[in-house]
Amino acid sequence: MKAKADMNCVGKTFCAFVLLTVTVAMVPMENIRVSKIAGSSVNLTCGVISRGDLVVVTWKIRPRTGNHCALAYRTDQNKTDRTNCSERMDWKSSPETDSALQIRQVTLTDEGCYICEAVTSAENLRRTYTLTVLVSPEVTLTCYSNGTAVCKAAAGKPAAQISWDPNGDPRTELENHTDGIVTVLSIYSPRETSITCLVSHPAWNTSQSKECPSDNGNMFLRHFSICAGLLGIFFILVFVFFCKLHCGRICY
Structure with a gap:
């Protein structure tokens, strides 16, 4: 009897695992591309979630470079957890009232994938963002x-x-x-x-x-300056010539 009970327990556990796997696999996938200018802020939402039915919500952040991080909130314990996330990444307000993620002063290191997974008593929700950072030249x-x-x-x-x-x-x-x-x-x-x-x-x-x-205009000024210079030199030479000619006559 004990062996039969153990077999039933194992069978129920296996069925629950399979059911959970199928449920997660059937969660609708939504991939949204977001572009933000470096230095600005961005708010990423999880979609429409009934707060009364919410069980747990998790943000999984997977940047292209650097370590992954995560934010989570459980309603039954009213508890939040964060792992490896910078101070610039946090809940937009309080997770019990708003599940949106806010990133302040976006940098190139923030580029990557942002996944929100929410479990409610009625359904499971999953939304994915691909963040691209623009740098103004x-x-x-x-x-x-x-x-x-x-x-x-x-x-x-x-x-x-x-x-x-x-x-x-x-x-x-x-x-x-x-x-x-x-x-x-x-x-x-x-x-x-x-x-x-x-x-x-x-x-x-x-x-x-x-x-x-x-x-x-610059070409005209350059040509005018050259011509004026040449004329100036010409008049100086003429003046010197007449001075010498005049002095020679006086001496004679």
Whole structure:
């Protein structure tokens, strides 16, 4: 009888394990892609959860680099747990009233997968986020006297897009850094009129523009200065010549 009871216990345990595995496997998967600018904050929600039916909610954070971490809350014990999570990652408010996760001052190290698993008395819920961090590039435009213009979008993620107005045939160079950071150089040469460098990036609502003025005015000034200098030298030589001629006549 005892052996039969043990067999029944083992059978019930096995059935419960199989049922739990099937239940977890049947939980609907929802993968949401989120992009945030470095330095901003982001709130990730678990979806619509009945607070009265909630049993346990867990956030599993799996960054692309670094250690995994987790936040959990159990309603029956009114207890929260956290493992290896930084101070910038925490419940948005209090887990007993809101299961959302808040990440303050997002950095590139926060990129990765964020999974919310909630168990209620009625169902199990699972929501997955893929977080991507955008880095705004620094734009500079250098205009050289030989007619060459260099537009630079430094340290952006992803790489910025550079175009010119009017359209030309620029040369583009990419410099790849760590963590997907890219510096883009666009070299426009030569230029005869005023040109504008246009830079677009996903971190901006609108593109940025910088202008190189026309070089015609500078060319005119340079030519005028050269001509004025030559005329000045000519008049000096003429003046010296007449002075010597006049002195020679007096002496004679």
